[in-house]
Each structure stands twice: as structure tokens, then as C-alpha cells.
Amino acid sequence: MKHLTKISILILALSLVVISCRKEESEFIQGPQEQALQANSAVANLMRRTAMNDGSDDNIVDQANCFSLAFPFTVIVNGAELTVNSEQDLDTVEDILDEFDDDDDTIEIEFPITIILNDFSEVFINSLDEFEDYLDECEGENEYDDDIECIDIAYPITVTIFNTNNEVIDTITINSDRELYFFIDELDDDKIVNVEFPITLILSDGTEISVSNLDQLEDVIDDAEDDCDEDDDYDYNDDDCDDCSTEQLADFITGCNEWYVKDFERNDMDLDEQYVGYTFTFLNDGTLTADTNSESFPGTWSASGSANAITVTINIPDLPDFNDDWLLHELDQDGDELEVDLRLPNDDELEFRSSCNP
Numbered sequence: 426m427k428h429l430t431k432i433s434i435l436i437l438a439l440s441l442v443v444i445s446c447r448k449e450e451s452e453f454i455q456g457p458q459e460q461a462l463q464a465n466s467a468v469a470n471l472m473r474r475t476a477m478n479d480g481s482d483d484n485i486v487d488q489a490n491c492f493s494l495a496f497p498f499t500v501i502v503n504g505a506e507l508t509v510n511s512e513q514d515l516d517t518v519e520d521i522l523d524e525f526d527d528d529d530d531t532i533e534i535e536f537p538i539t540i541i542l543n544d545f546s547e548v549f550i551n552s553l554d555e556f557e558d559y560l561d562e563c564e565g566e567n568e569y570d571d572d573i574e575c576i577d578i579a580y581p582i583t584v585t586i587f588n589t590n591n592e593v594i595d596t597i598t599i600n601s602d603r604e605l606y607f608f609i610d611e612l613d614d615d616k617i618v619n620v621e622f623p624i625t626l627i628l629s630d631g632t633e634i635s636v637s638n639l640d641q642l643e644d645v646i647d648d649a650e651d652d653c654d655e656d657d658d659y660d661y662n663d664d665d666c667d668d669c670s671t672e673q674l675a676d677f678i679t680g681c682n683e684w685y686v687k688d689f690e691r692n693d694m695d696l697d698e699q700y701v702g703y704t705f706t707f708l709n710d711g712t713l714t715a716d717t718n719s720e721s722f723p724g725t726w727s728a729s730g731s732a733n734a735i736t737v738t739i740n741i742p743d744l745p746d747f748n749d750d751w752l753l754h755e756l757d758q759d760g761d762e763l764e765v766d767l768r769l770p771n772d773d774e775l776e777f778r779s780s781c782n783p
Contacts, residue, residue, distance in 0.1 A: 460619065460638060460639055461617050461618060461619060462584070462612070462618040462619070462620055462639060463612070463614075463618075464612035464613050464614055464616075465612075467643055468639050468640075468642055468643035468646075469609050469612060470609075471573070471642075471643060471646040471647060471650075472578070472605065472609055472642070472646070473605075473606055473609040473610065474571050474572055474573045475572075475573045475576060475577070475578060475602075475646055476578070476602040476603070476605040476606040476609065477543045477544070477571060477572035477573075477602070477606060478492075478493060478541055478542065478543050478544070478545050478572070478602070478603070478606075479493070479572055479574050480492045480493045480541075480542075480543060480563075480572075481574070481655065481656055481657045482512060482515075483512075483515055484657075484658070484659050484661065485515055485518055485519060485522075485532075485659075485661035486500055486509070486515070486518065486532055486534065487534070487540075487560070488560070488659045489559070489560050489563045490563055490564060490566075490568075490570060490657045491542065491543055491562065491563035491564065491570065492540040492541060492542045492543070492548075492559060492563070493540065493541050494509075494534075494538055494539070494540060494541075495538070495539040495540065495541050495547065496509060496510055496511060497509060497510045498534065498535070498538045498539075499534075499535040500518065500532055500533060500534055500535065501531075501532070501533040501535065502518050502521045502522065502530075502531070502532050503521055503522065503524075503528065503530060503531055504531075505521060506535075507521070518532070519661055519662075522661070523662070534553075534556070536550060536551055536552055536553065536556070537549060537550060537551045537552075538550050538556070540556075540559060543570075543571065543572055544606065544610070545603050545606055545607070566657060566658040566659055567655075567657050567658050568657070570657070573646065573649075573650050574629075574653070574655040574656075575628070575629045575649045575650060575651065575652045575653040575655065576626055576627065576628055576629065576645070576646055576649040576650075576652075577626070577627045578602070578605065578624065578625075578626060578627075579624070579625035579626065579627055579633070580599065580600050580601060580605075581598045581599060581600045582598070582599050582605075582620065582621065582624055583596065583597070583598050583599075583620075583621040584596070584597055584599065584608070584618050584619065584620050584621065585618070585619045585621070586616050586617070586618050587616070587617040587618075587619075588615060588616055589615050589616070589617065590615050620639065620642075622636065622637045622638060623635045623636060623637050624636050624642060626642075626645055626646070626649075628649055628652070628653075629649075629652065629653035630653075654733075662754065662755075665733075665754060665755040665757075665766075666732055666733045666735065666753055666754065666755055666756065667732055667733060668732070669731075669732055669733070669735055669753060669756055670731060670732075670735075671728040671729060671730070671731070671735060673756065674728050674735065674737070674753060674756065674765075675709065675728065677756050677763065677765065678707045678765055678777075679707050679708060679709050680781075681763060681779040681781035682704070682706040682781070683704055683779050683780065683781045684704065684705040684706070684707070684765070684777040684778065684779045685700075685703065685704055685705070685777065685778060685779070686700040686701075686703060686705075686775070686776070686777060687764070687776045687777065687778040688774055688775070688776040689746070689774070689775050689776070690772075690773055690774045690775075691746060691773045692771075692773065696746055699746075702717055702718065703715050703716065703717055704716050704717075705777060707726055711725050711726060711727055712724070712725055712726075713725065713726050713739075713741070715741060715744055715747075722741050722742075722743045722744050723741070723742075724739065724740050724741030724742065724744070724747075725738075725739075725740050726738065726739050726740075728753070733752075733753075734752070735752065735753035736750050736751070736752060736753075737750075737751045737752070737753050737767055738750050738751070739751065747775065749769060749773075751767035751768065751769060751775060752767065752768050752769065752770075753765075753766075753767060754766040754767060754768040754774075761780050761781075762778060762779075762780055763778065763779045763780075763781070764776060764777070764778050765777045765778075
């Protein structure tokens with residue numbers, strides 16, 4: 426009898442130890458409940474929207490913000506067949522379209538293709554009619570959509586999951602937007618998820634921000650949501666100066682004194698023929714001259730802003746066609762040929778070129 430009593434006491438003691446350990450383990454995994462990533466919470470929804478597939482990156486081909494084309498696919502650009510294997514090949518598509526200013530650009534997609542929707546689901550498309558059906562479901566240019574493009578999450582990130590139904594503990598590493606989207610989409614109330622911090626977030630201008638908890642993560646994404654132009658239009662030419670600066674423009678344009686007018690259009694009138702034989706010199710002090718064999722026209726120039734919002738102000742009193750606040754569209758160098766491309770919102774264009782070697 427005493428022997429049985431000792432055994433009972435031992436079993437009871439072991440049970441208490443196991444219960445105590447389980448309680449301590451559960452408390453460790455769960456952590457503070459307010460720091461757990463919960464399904465349908467504000468921060469979870471912001472993370473999901475940040476991770477959504479951005480369909481605007483290939484608008485040069487499909488003109489659709491709500492889906493993208495899965496690589497590889499084949500297009501015929503101005504009669505030339507091109508297989509697009511990556512985002513870098515989209516630059517080749519643009520180069521072909523930009524080769525001539527006075528041609529009619531055409532892009533044809535060869536079917537079948539696969540499209541990737543905002544939720545990363547994939548649809549096999551057999552024909553142009555099927556493609557246009559999905560195209561009709563997209564919102565137009567620069568319309569509001571759910572995906573947040575002004576901030577990115579730096580991967581990998583690590584999360585620990587405790588399933589309250591079966592008490593299974595798991596730690597997973599998330600390596601991409603696609604993996605994060607599906608992870609958030611499959612969250613439910615039976616899982617307690619702790620995110621391992623710090624996490625690095627990258628703003629549209631390249632600035633990196635380190636956050637140390639869910640509250641900071643929510644605040645930073647929320648603040649950045651509307652902080653940039655998401656470029657949800659179909660103008661593939663409007664981001665050619667992402668890396669431009671006024672300093673770069675000044676070095677570029679003052680490094681030569683042999684600029685000439687290549688293309689000049691104002692109010693639907695071509696003016697470049699009027700300025701054949703003119704050479705332009707831009708100086709660091711903000712002055713410029715336009716010279717012919719017999720005349721010289723003094724003026725001024727200045728630049729302000731950054732990236733795709735650089736304004737170039739030209740004032741030549743005796744040549745009023747040039748006078749305006751132009752937007753710097755592109756700086757380009759192809760071999761020895763340099764190009765400064767200026768635009769106005771009404772599609773007026775002024776393009777200077779030079780063959781000097783600055």
C-alpha cells in the first residue's frame with residue numbers, strides 16, 4: 426500500500442512538472458498578445474497589400490495594372506520578334522519603340538500566354554479575345570487599386586507559428602512577396618504568429634527604415650502608402666529620368682558647346698527645320714547662347730527638382746519658341762551621340778543633341 430502511494434505521488438509530481446513546462450513553453454511562444462500578427466488586423470492587411478503582385482511593371486506591353494505577363498513571352502515590336510525573358514528585356518522593347526520618333530509603334534503579343542493576377546493566381550490565355558476579357562476587368566490608368574507600390578519589404582523575414590488546435594510549433598522563413606501574400610492570406614484565428622524583428626522596409630526613393638515591432642511596421646507602411654507616383658499609367662516613357670539630378674544635367678549639358686536641335690514641336694507644329702544651323706552653348710553660370718554663322722542670341726537656363734520632376738527653364742528673348750518651363754524627360758548617350766530630351770504636359774517636345782565627347 427505504501428508502495429502504491431509512493432507511485433501515485435511520483436506520477437502526480439511528474440504531471441505537475443509537465444503541466445508547468447507546457448505552460449511556460451506556451452507563454453514563451455505566444456509572447457504579448459498585442460505583438461502577435463492576427464488575421465484581418467490592420468497591419469496584416471497592409472502587409473498583404475504591400476506584397477501583392479504589381480501589374481504595372483509591364484504596362485509597355487499589356488497596358489494592364491491588375492495583372493502581369495509571366496516570363497517568358499513573345500512579342501512582335503514594330504515588326505521585330507522578341508522573346509521577353511525578364512524585366513530587363515522590357516527595356517529592349519522600349520529601345521525598339523524609341524528608335525524612331527516619326528513612326529507608328531506597334532506591339533503584338535503572341536499567344537498562348539500566362540497572366541499573373543494581383544493575388545498571384547495564374548491564368549492560361551489562349552487568344553486575344555480571352556486576353557481582352559481580362560483586360561476589361563482592370564481599372565484604367567492611375568485609378569485607385571489595392572496594391573501598395575511605394576514601399577517594399579526586405580526579405581527574408583522569419584515568423585514563429587503556434588497552432589492552438591494541435592499545439593504544433595513551427596518557424597518559417599518568408600523569402601518573397603508571393604510567399605508573404607499567401608502566408609497572410611492563409612492566416613486564421615487558430616494560429617498565434619510572432620514576427621521576428623527587426624524588419625527592413627525600403628521606400629520608393631531607396632531609403633531604408635528598420636522597424637522593431639508591429640506598431641512601427643503598420644505606421645511606416647501606412648505613412649508611405651501614397652508617398653510616390655505608382656506609375657499606373659501606360660506611358661512607358663515617363664520614368665526615363667528616375668536617376669537624374671540637376672547636377673548630372675549641368676555636367677551633361679555644359680560639357681559640350683555643339684548642341685543642335687534634333688526635334689522641336691510646339692502646338693502640333695514641327696519647328697526643327699527652322700533651327701537648322703543653330704548651335705547652342707550652355708554655361709555653368711546659367712547663361713546660354715544660340716549661334717548661327719552670322720548671329721548670336723543670348724539667353725539663360727536653370728534647372729530645379731529631382732528625378733522625373735526636374736524643371737528646365739529656358740529664356741532666349743529673341744527666340745521665344747524655346748521659352749518655357751520644360752520637364753527633363755531623358756538624358757541619354759549612345760556612343761558619341763548625347764541627347765537632352767525636354768517635354769511639356771501638352772506633348773510639346775524639344776530635343777537637343779550633340780556629337781561632342783564631354
